[in-house]
Amino acid sequence: MTSKNVHMKIGEMKTSTGLVKNLELSIGKIVDDSWTEPMGPTPMPSISTLRDWDMKLLNKYKPFYMPDCDLCCLCTFGKCDLTAGKRGACGLDIAAQSSRIVLIAASIGAATHTAHARHMVDHLIEKYGRNFPLDVGGLNIKVEAPVTRLVTGIRPENLGDLDEVLEYCETQITHCLSAAHTGQEGSNLDFESKAFHAGRIDQVGMEVADIAQVSALDFPKADPEAPLIEMGIGTVDTSKPVIMCIGHNVVPSVGIIDYMKESKLDGKMEVVGLCCTAFDNTRYYDRAKIVGPISWQLRFVRGGFADVVVLDEQCIRTDIFNEAERVRAPVIAASEKNCMGFKNRTNDPADEIVADLVSGKATGVLILDPEKVGEVAVKVAKQIAPIRKKYRVLPTIEEIIALAKTCRQCNLCQRSCPQDLQIPAALKAAAEGNLAPLTDLYESCIGCGRCEEACPVKLQIHSYIVKAGEKFMIEETNFCRSGRGAVQDVEIRNVGSPIVLGEIPGILAVVGCSNYPKGGKDVYDICREFASRRYIVVTSGCSAMSAGSYKNSEGKTLYEEFPGGFEAGGVLNVGSCVANSHIAGAAIKVANIFAKRNLRGNYEEIADYIHNRLGAVGLAWGAYSQKAASIAAGFWSLGVPVLVGPHGSKYRRMLLGRADKPENWEVYDARTGDKVNVGPAPEHLFQTVETPQEAMVQIAKLCIRPNDTWKGRSIKLSHYIDLHKRHYGCMPQDLHLFVRTMADVPMTMKDEVTKILEAKGWKETVIPDPTLLPRMIRKKKE
Template identity: 25%
Template structure:
């Protein structure tokens, strides 16, 4: 019976795949794409289904492991065994990050289905043409209701089982393990996206997709208070911890229902993931700190009641820390060595905790936990708290806004793809600065990185706990501080500073870049991973910076970004004098990188998309996952990674100037390979042109005539006329090209 049932389920899955495939092929046919390329759909993709693209990346950027054993002179067989061992570890770390996000999404989805039903519509908004991009590229469909979200999440959970089995069994090559680790990263974004979609569509989180474009410049307003000094400790303070926002959501619902000025009387604050979620549905919510600094919140004596729900990102003895400051603990779905009391009424629980002076209670329902937290904090006797320096730790930011729209990308396309008015899109994400790590400097480095690129006309997005660190930058002006979020508009355009939101909102980073690819290509964004990634990798000047504390989730996120074709910079590295307590969550725990070799000319090529001719191109992006130690290195490397082989003239000028300026300002000299990206004197910034032309002549053997390049030195050493040089090196401006043989069009087809 079980065997027959299994066969029946397999048949149903195959029928569903066929239905999805017919729909996608019909859409491709309507767009005239079936005559140009052979489709290869990855519906409900296994890792092997996207091997076509993964192999391109891993061949150009082979994994490098921060392990001394790999650098020893070993026999080739032993080297491969050691690499496979390290790659297997990569898969394990990526699966841990994926598992955490699947757990977050599953708990929220189950609760949403129970509360709203499977038919509940998931409408992101009219401003977003392509919803749930992370999901559709892997499954072939958009999640239009809770039932479809369930299908997508079940797929991701089944994929995790397969990945864990492969990791457990071993026996694969390093490349095969790394392909699976990349797949785990892509699935992590799917899980995050499902959770994020439910937050916006079922629980009223801020969502730019439902807003007209005219509001984007100031949406959401700069009104969210950040820092330990944000909480008014003269009032009862409830602090929420963990990855589950539901108790906080129900606490706010209870406050609103109760009236009688209760909203003004009680402070609702959050730490970590839930801290960044709260202001998206409750504008009075405060973000006290990133999860890695949760202990500081307790040591400052801020909470009167602490609610813990979901998983904690970093190790913390919540019960012990709460006892130190006399705070009561409500654990929702967590043990914490508290007695389970879900069966009792809220009134009984309040009475017991207060009368018996219990340290806290454990209950299972988020609705009861939210109400209990509010009623309990009103009854808790306040302990006088000193202000001291904590009062100065108070900043302003915008709450997370959710997705970026196609309309913003259309505007951005003219700025960074066609016009070169800005260097590109810089996405800063992560778990925030530790503060106690010497490598993290003054704790404001990430804000300084954001400000640097904003001043140079880039679009900067932030997501995760790192957004609160960006808020710490301000300028002293007459009348007070002016914070970074107040200095720049919130639209996804040049010189815009966009806060996507907390941890699950990191999924908006690849989704936004996919939309950018669709604006320029018109490709079908369903089960079409390779074509979308191939397009954006070679054209869109986009970089991600993962800054601050290390977690398995960030490891998975980095893997997913790389697979999407987005270069990643990670840092800062630990100082050698750092304390041992720093090491478990220091960014130095990134042990696997994807580094290119700019000197190996055999790695840098593309196919002419019409003729199929294989052509040598510039070595860019030179790396896909690279570590840095300081903010200066992060800025310079990010600028360098904005180079793209298919960039037009003015964008080439913008990216080259971004690199040259950063290297010159921070290190006193230009990089040793800047000349590899020059195809015309018009691509040299007018203020540096004379200096750079002189360097081309004196240091690189180019022939310069006045302010013009007459002949260039090819990488082969041959000196040739510029027309011949540009014919042999690089892709003709505007010419359709690809890294994937299948995506070469039929000869005679129109150029893309």
């Protein structure tokens, strides 16, 4: 690709034409471009380059704002009341302010993934050199970085190439965030467009992080049979010292695993993980174990299982050191991004740090050298485990009953609970000796601990719930497939046609965090439903864990029941948060490998292709974070609809189509240039759904695309109708919007559908070669 920062100095050079002395030559970049694909129109887009594309989508899917807060308090002019049309001191109204919050969230998310990538790439370059080759799938992958190719026009070949990609990302994120400053952008739609841009950059940042670690740390390389990993608190052998890693950045964990192996201690201690670090640990070392999603931090720490807690970055409870201190487990903070107030001991001898942590002289330390983290964590775990004896702070049943009697029934715990769990009633029952209602809360509790913060008599309510649910907790023994990474080119070739033609009814990506309304079972149920229907189900992050946390009637988890390939009926876990880029990458590769569309700097055309032809839907059932917002933004920008669970409404803005407005659903037929109404396909770009039943019906509907063949449309409609009848108890009333010719109607449902079509005055229409881009029309209208 390119070489950078070439510097030549010539002291003296005699040539036939003369003498050169003290010549210094600096070149910022040498372009060594062997990639023959022609450059598209938008390499390395700025924050406004793809504005027209964004506006096309935003015109089709207009924002519906639910501001949540009536005020803006971001500058000292304020607080400004923006209620019902009032403008603030800076001139901003509530629509712009709401979209500004969306932009800020997406920028934070993009910055977080990109900073993760920066740390990863810098670390790996330092360790392996700039010329270390990228390899994400051996011979099975030629398009190794589809998102990066698409957005930047760069085809990275080695770690050094990723450096330049990240520089671009860092610049763009700075611009995105700067637009949110007071007195900059003033239009809500322009804020939205910039949020889309943050999402595009986020996808690149994630891809860089993952392809760097897959290549250099030898993670599974696009492997459909990536190892099955033991998952659940019940899989942890508590007779051994336990090191618990929390976060997203695997680098410190690699230090731990390497040291443990070098010391011949693997097999003699447990390395377990929570949240995405857990996945990446298992991608590096398949005997590492996954405890569970981020919401299980408190239950695992208070349960006393962890002897040492190692924090890297992102989604860590920021009070985890207090919790760890309570159970006498030392904490090692290993990232500059969260130093947690600990003394920096990076340059101290490892044994001194170990002694301080084991003796209790220090309860936590900051160590920014991952190899030293490894040595210290392993030594401390080994020495402290016999001293701690898995000391825990869960109360006994008798203590719970006694303490529950002090409950004032003030309801503040329930009113503070994001799930509105009926804690007061459970405590009342507990006071009478009946713990069953507390046990019932275990599955729904997301472990935030807000109930305890609210309690005026300081009851440790979360601990009571965990203790009451202890039986379930220690019986959690499941399997999750280790993150496989990217999708192989050959897999894309195999499924490209049936996906685009609609014969594989859709791709469902179940991603994101664990802020579920009623526990993780909903995720499992949804994944299983669609895998059974021969959709391709892709998982990642905490959702991938929840998907694997339940078993079928034969005792098999989802990953044991379904194949791990990108195929009809496959359930594939791509990996951690940053591996989400492979889901976008797969969609992009369909356009490139199957449809032969150029990727290089050709964002608009590829997004147009994906939006109109690829029946893909994202579901973030428990999305909570800013990173989830930026991941969603990256998919919106590609025209891929995203559903979020009920808590996702707190992102404060939806992107909704209006099925009742036919004028919103016109596309160009690229063959003729005619405008054709294709119906609401897909109907929404970002939508909150309230229940898993609603999610299933919406997923089936949102997989419908204008390009579906009659056969494909018929298959998609049969799933939509079937799920609608099952969960809504009736036929869908919008079928006339999705049937183009009678051939689209599922044969077995013809009578029922025909009745609806007749009642709605349905008329036949054509199946176009759909595009939103006039430049893609092959035959211009006279």
